[in-house]
Every structure is written in structure tokens, then in C-alpha cells.
Amino acid sequence: MTKLKEIARGSIGRALDRAEHCRLRNEPWEAESICLDVLEVEPEHQEALVRLVLSLTDQFEQDMSRLGEARAAVGRLRDEYALRYYSGIIEERAGKAHLARNTPGSGAYRALQKAMEWYEKAEAIHPPENDDAILRWNTCVRRLTRLGHMDPVREDSVNPLMLE
Numbered sequence: 001m002t003k004l005k006e007i008a009r010g011s012i013g014r015a016l017d018r019a020e021h022c023r024l025r026n027e028p029w030e031a032e033s034i035c036l037d038v039l040e041v042e043p044e045h046q047e048a049l050v051r052l053v054l055s056l057t058d059q060f061e062q063d064m065s066r067l068g069e070a071r072a073a074v075g076r077l078r079d080e081y082a083l084r085y086y087s088g089i090i091e092e093r094a095g096k097a098h099l100a101r102n103t104p105g106s107g108a109y110r111a112l113q114k115a116m117e118w119y120e121k122a123e124a125i126h127p128p129e130n131d132d133a134i135l136r137w138n139t140c141v142r143r144l145t146r147l148g149h150m151d152p153v154r155e156d157s158v159n160p161l162m163l164e
Contacts, residue, residue: 007040022034023054028058035055054089056073071090081122084118085118088116088137091112095109115140119137
């Protein structure tokens with residue numbers, strides 16, 4: 001395999017701007033690659049880790065196997081608020097991906113509930129004038145309310161018609 005080229009330390013800011021641009025253009029794989037390039041140069045770069053988490057979660061609807069990688073990346077965040085908040089983001093996006101698949105027993109309800117738990121933990125230590133965790137928590141509540149047919153018992157139940 002061809003060896004990857006290393007980016008210059010001085011280009012990290014520009015690279016991260018490019019990663020965000022890729023995410024906004026719905027190119028999460030490209031954004032992920034850029035974040036990995038940054039992390040090769042500075043393995044604990046916090047902004048690169050956050051953008052890596054976001055680019056991985058952007059891929060959940062097509063590839064839920066990225067969940068473990070996203071959780072591992074968020075575990076490297078040093079700021080406790082960021083760790084809690086982005087853990088919520090991971091679970092919320094996993095729930096949305098399950099909903100997009102529209103399969104019974106998919107785990108959407110559990111994932112959204114976990115997201116809400118993380119957002120509550122983040123809210124408990126949120127920085128002043130930063131209500132992002134509350135905004136995300138409210139989004140989960142509204143999503144669950146609109147999906148009134150979903151509840152933990154029904155979602156975990158197996159539909160006998162699906163077994164045929």
C-alpha cells in the first residue's frame with residue numbers, strides 16, 4: 001500500500017476548515033480523512049477529534065459499524081462537557097439512523113433515551129450561555145413525541161409477521 005503523506009503542523013487550521021466544508025457538502029468520508037490526517041500530526045487535537053466524531057456520525061445512516069469508532073474518538077476528549085455533549089450527539093444520530101431504516105426493534109428509542117441522558121449530564125455542567133445540550137434534549141423529546149407509536153416495549157417486541 002502507498003504510504004500516506006503527512007500534513008504540515010501549520011496547515012491544521014486550514015485542514016479543519018476544509019473538513020467542515022466537506023461535512024457541509026455531505027462528504028463525511030472526506031471530512032473523516034482530513035481529521036485523521038490532522039490527528040496523525042497532533043494525536044490529541046481536540047477540535048479534530050470533535051470533527052472526527054461528527055464526520056463518523058454523519059455516516060451512520062449508511063454505515064452503523066462506525067459507532068464504535070465514534071465512541072472511541074469521543075472518549076479522547078479532555079473537556080468533560082464536550083465528552084458528555086458529543087456522547088449525546090453519537091446516540092442521537094444512532095437513533096436517527098435506526099429510524100431511517102424503519103425496522104422494528106432497531107434500538108431507536110433506546111438510542112434517543114441514551115442521548116437524552118447524556119444531554120442531561122452535559123447540561124449539569126454546561127458553560128454559561130451555552131444551552132446546546134438543552135436544545136438537543138428538546139429535539140429528542142419532540143422526535144419521540146412525534147413517534148408516539150414507539151415505546152420501549154413495542155420496539156423490542158418481535159413482529160411475528162417479520163419471521164415468515
